[in-house]
Amino acid sequence: MGDNLISVNNVSVNFDYQENFISKKQKIHAVNNINIKIKKGSFFGLVGESGSGKTTLGRAILGANKISSGNVIFHDDEKDYDLTDMNKQDLKEYRKKAQLIFQDPYAALSPRMTVRDIIAEPLEVMKITNSRQETDERVRDIASKCRLNIEHLRRFPHAFSGGQRQRISIARALVSNPKFIVADESVAALDVSIQADILNLLKQLQTELNLTYLFISHDLSVVAHVCDVVAVMYLGHIVEMGPSRELFKNPKHSYTKALLSSIPSIDPEKRSEAIELKGEIPSALNPPPGCVFRTRCPNPGVDCKGGEIKMGLIEVEPGHWVDQCCAL
């Protein structure tokens, strides 16, 4: 396991749901039986539509959501941490090493704190630095790495544009010197011209600071550009996973194919080649038995229509995994 940073083993996350206080308690199956390994230094992409469970999985890996079954192992240099069985001291250590970058840079930054205080807060809360001078040094160091103007540190967030704010969020996430970053839709709220800038920055910081990313996004073109490994999620399951070039050139699962064809092409002469999916993503309260995609599948086989084929990934090419219903 030397080259993996994170191992996710059979992880499921369920939420209790009760419509009102007299109705029966139900379970929402947000994430089901996920197995992924994130290699050190990789840019791991997680794509899917809203409601597919990608954020829940990301939060579970950070220890921010309770894991219902299975475990997540963080392989640090000296020791392995098991997230499901962690004491307070270990959890504190883990928080320094795994951080989150949020989607909306307008909501993520407190309007009442200066940029310096926003970036310094993790250091103070986690008691990483001992003196104000040391804190300031680290704040300035990370701010310049994120291409923020040092003179702007005394300003408040309202003075900054979306792209600059996202750079502040990144600086805040990186100031505790983490090894693992979950970037949850971190460029979704930005304009295209700024989006490219932030993606390039993330890439550059990865090599500079030896980071490993879990990059959550609904935008396949973005994921295809920056990630080296991609997992496609649908209704709480991974339906396909593999090296990003291979997966986007040679998609095997009907859902991945439909997603790829749905991206509006920039070429006006190539209009509507989209494989149109009927209907919408079913509710996670009662997902269809068997293959979860079969209710919308454009070419369902006879077996999977009845829901007889269970979900399970099989390896079709080295490193390229596809759910067995579509692989067969």
Add this chain to the structure above:
Amino acid sequence: MSHLLEVKNLDVKFDTDEGRITAVENISLSVDQGEVLGIVGESGSGKSVTAKSIMKLNPGNTSYNEDAEIILDNENVLQFTSKQDLKKIRGGKVSMIFQEPMASFAPAIKIGAQMVEQLLIHKNINKEEAKSISINMLKRVGIADAEKRFNQYAFELSGGMRQRAMIAMALSTMPKLLLADEPTTALDVTIQAQVINLIKDIIKEYQMGVIFITHDLGVIAQVADHVAVMYLGSVVEKGPVNEILKNPKHPYTKGLLQALPDINNLDAPLSPIPGNIPSPLDRPTGCVFRTRCPHHNPEGKDGKIEMKLIEVEPGHWVDQCGIKCGQNG
């Protein structure tokens, strides 16, 4: 032939506490029947303000310039002041679809009641007829169980379904012009593909003119016939969709296309447009793009070249400063 809609030399300014903001400057556009005009630009470029001017929906602190004209069906909308006149455009000749359908439906009134209400205002029909028109329209946009949905509230529908209901409502009065403001931005790609196809079918069927506002060049390529590229309140380039996307002349249009990750060309580097969009409070003089332009020509840099569109190919208009810069890079 006269156009369905013609916007001439429109300026829109807002009076705020911090001063007068120029949101839109000297815009001229036209839309014909059965034609889709795409307006693309980043946040703050004035796309929505332009569309709202057509229905006079901008807030009270708005001022328009005196020589501006918005001619819809041979009438100047900007001259309308009486409620009676405004009613003709708002929901009558012009309908609008918004980005977030949850925010556009009243949460505590049933969808059907909202559809019937607006039909009764604009058409000379009774409630029963309005109901049957509404249900037919819901069916037309692909909502299953239209009778059931008619009696539901907006929160009971999923995102894609809500957007369909919104489209049904906007179209039920048979407007001549449809303003679609980022109608697919809040939707997932697979649902977006459904909604785009629906809008295209409906345009063909009813032969209405459409202004389609989006920041997504891919969506523009799929739906629009003509495109206007806006930056900081000005149109910097406009023309037929093929021309603009395949043969862009303005450095901003080129920059937008290069910043876009293309799934068919993964080796191309992502090149951002340097800098940030300036605040509308200190809008650059001369060429609005000059503060971020990668190959500014020396004259443009000082802001001495005024903004002016010049026809470079038949129907393809580019800002004059942009033509010179575009040749450099």
